[in-house]
Amino acid sequence: MGNKRIGFSTLSQKYVMALAGIFLMLFLVVHLTINLLMIVGDDGELFGEAVQFMITNPFIKIMEYVLFGGFLIHILLGVILEIYNYRARPIKYAKSLKTEKSRFSKYMIHTGVIIFIFLFIHFLNFFFVKVGFVPVPEYADSPHDFFPMAVVVFQNPLYSAIYLVALVFLGFHLKHAFQSAFQSLGLNHEKYTPAIKVIGTIYSIVIAVGFALIPIYFLFFYS
Amino acid sequence: MNITLKIWRQKNANAKGRFVKYNLENVSPEMSFLEMLDFLNEQLIKKGDDPIAFDHDCREGICGACGMYINGRPHGPEKKTTTCELHLRSFEDGSTIVVEPWRSKAFPVIKDLMVDRTALDEIIRSGGYISVNAGSAPEANSIPVDKHSSDKAFDAAECIGCGACAAACKNSSAMLFVAAKVSQLALLPHGKPEAARRVQKMVKKMDDLGFGGCSNTYSCQIDCPKGIDVEFIALMNREFFKAKVCKSKAK
Numbered sequence: 001m002g003n004k005r006i007g008f009s010t011l012s013q014k015y016v017m018a019l020a021g022i023f024l025m026l027f028l029v030v031h032l033t034i035n036l037l038m039i040v041g042d043d044g045e046l047f048g049e050a051v052q053f054m055i056t057n058p059f060i061k062i063m064e065y066v067l068f069g070g071f072l073i074h075i076l077l078g079v080i081l082e083i084y085n086y087r088a089r090p091i092k093y094a095k096s097l098k099t100e101k102s103r104f105s106k107y108m109i110h111t112g113v114i115i116f117i118f119l120f121i122h123f124l125n126f127f128f129v130k131v132g133f134v135p136v137p138e139y140a141d142s143p144h145d146f147f148p149m150a151v152v153v154f155q156n157p158l159y160s161a162i163y164l165v166a167l168v169f170l171g172f173h174l175k176h177a178f179q180s181a182f183q184s185l186g187l188n189h190e191k192y193t194p195a196i197k198v199i200g201t202i203y204s205i206v207i208a209v210g211f212a213l214i215p216i217y218f219l220f221f222y223s
Numbered sequence: 224m225n226i227t228l229k230i231w232r233q234k235n236a237n238a239k240g241r242f243v244k245y246n247l248e249n250v251s252p253e254m255s256f257l258e259m260l261d262f263l264n265e266q267l268i269k270k271g272d273d274p275i276a277f278d279h280d281c282r283e284g285i286c287g288a289c290g291m292y293i294n295g296r297p298h299g300p301e302k303k304t305t306t307c308e309l310h311l312r313s314f315e316d317g318s319t320i321v322v323e324p325w326r327s328k329a330f331p332v333i334k335d336l337m338v339d340r341t342a343l344d345e346i347i348r349s350g351g352y353i354s355v356n357a358g359s360a361p362e363a364n365s366i367p368v369d370k371h372s373s374d375k376a377f378d379a380a381e382c383i384g385c386g387a388c389a390a391a392c393k394n395s396s397a398m399l400f401v402a403a404k405v406s407q408l409a410l411l412p413h414g415k416p417e418a419a420r421r422v423q424k425m426v427k428k429m430d431d432l433g434f435g436g437c438s439n440t441y442s443c444q445i446d447c448p449k450g451i452d453v454e455f456i457a458l459m460n461r462e463f464f465k466a467k468v469c470k471s472k473a474k
């Protein structure tokens with residue numbers, strides 16, 4: 001009768017999905033804060049110090065593994081849920097007007113896949129250099145000398161365009177994600193939920209626009 | 224007014240179905256959607272054709288028996304309206320109306336527009352009994368229920384079990400229905416002793432029956448004829464969490 005599913009109830013999965021999502025959203029805030037140091041106009045000096053702190057601090061080192069775990073769980077559960085849900089309606093409607101109230105909810109798998117592909121490109125540009133999968137380019141002093149790498153990547157209009165497009169989709173993904181995480185954890189209250197929705201919208205715009213400033217800065221304002 | 228109908232016809236659960244076109248002339252805009260189908264069925268019977276099978280009972284929006292997917296929405300285009308309370312005036316003269324059964328693995332088609340919604344009853348049954356004191360009514364003030372909770376419980380209890388939430392959901396998830404049933408009891412002192420077991424069993428049953436998983440699209444709330452609020456889904460999530468983390472395993 002029922003579809004095969006992994007050993008946990010869909011509701012438990014929902015909880016884990018929400019918790020992993022919240023963790024990733026917090027990570028984005030940290031990531032953005034540090035990255036914005038690149039565009040303060042000191043040729044990456046402050047940014048370099050922040051990077052130095054991040055790669056030497058033992059807590060951050062542990063968190064890096066947790067972060068990977070978070071990504072992995074979030075992606076796996078997302079894909080499993082999508083397949084499971086697809087199979088819950090073997091015969092589709094001939095005519096269907098979608099009425100989702102959270103508009104981007106319908107496209108979470110699509111925006112998710114785009115972000116996943118982007119993540120791979122992003123890793124090729126930066127993270128894989130750090131861990132040694134990709135050789136350190138000659139203009140960088142060390143595997144974590146990210147500033148010159150960012151300059152080269154973002155002064156390439158193609159890369160900048162890829163980043164900007166990916167960030168738009170990230171914004172869409174986050175727009176649904178933020179309030180959805182609260183709902184999944186059971187935090188829905190007539191007094192606070194409208195505020196959560198507004199904060200979620202602001203959050204997704206701040207993250208997308210904030211990150212977008214970096215390629216824009218290097219492409220147009222840095223020489 | 225004149226309308227064209229494209230209706231899903233399927234002989235039985237195993238037969239392959241298809242859409243059949245019917246033209247209806249001179250129908251009154253004041254006809255209800257079900258009256259219109261009755262009218263069409265009379266014509267089909269006179270011609271010796273098989274009438275269209277569809278579920279209905281009270282025809283006043285309280286039993287939850289009726290339910291079809293009309294022009295891309297469960298129960299049609301009107302807000303908070305069951306199929307039986309829908310009228311032809313909600314459609315334009317000369318328009319084509321597509322009518323399909325609920326589509327969900329958990330709701331197999333029995334015939335034409337009729338689906339088997341036993342799954343919803345099974346979920347309720349899996350919740351088990353509710354302990355209430357039999358005998359004479361207790362003294363009202365000995366079980367205080369504040370106004371807010373009783374109002375909310377009543378809001379949840381408005382669910383008529385039609386299944387439109389699962390039909391509307393892109394994931395075919397019955398969360399709104401299950402949430403309404405869990406919440407109406409969770410908000411009241413009656414049945415508290417069984418609360419933890421109830422929510423776990425009902426969620427498990429819902430999964431076992433092949434409904435999809437909720438991804439917070441909220442289309443259920445928009446298409447629910449009783450306007451059940453998704454806040455009850457959050458309430459169920461809380462109940463579930465409490466039960467899983469704080470209580471022993473459900474037997």
Ligand code: SF4
Nearest residue numbers: 382383385386388447
């Ligand atoms: S929650 Fe609404 S749509 Fe779902 S079964 Fe109950 S009344 Fe029907």
Ligand code: FES
Nearest residue numbers: 280282287289307
């Ligand atoms: S027939 Fe009873 S609700 Fe429509």
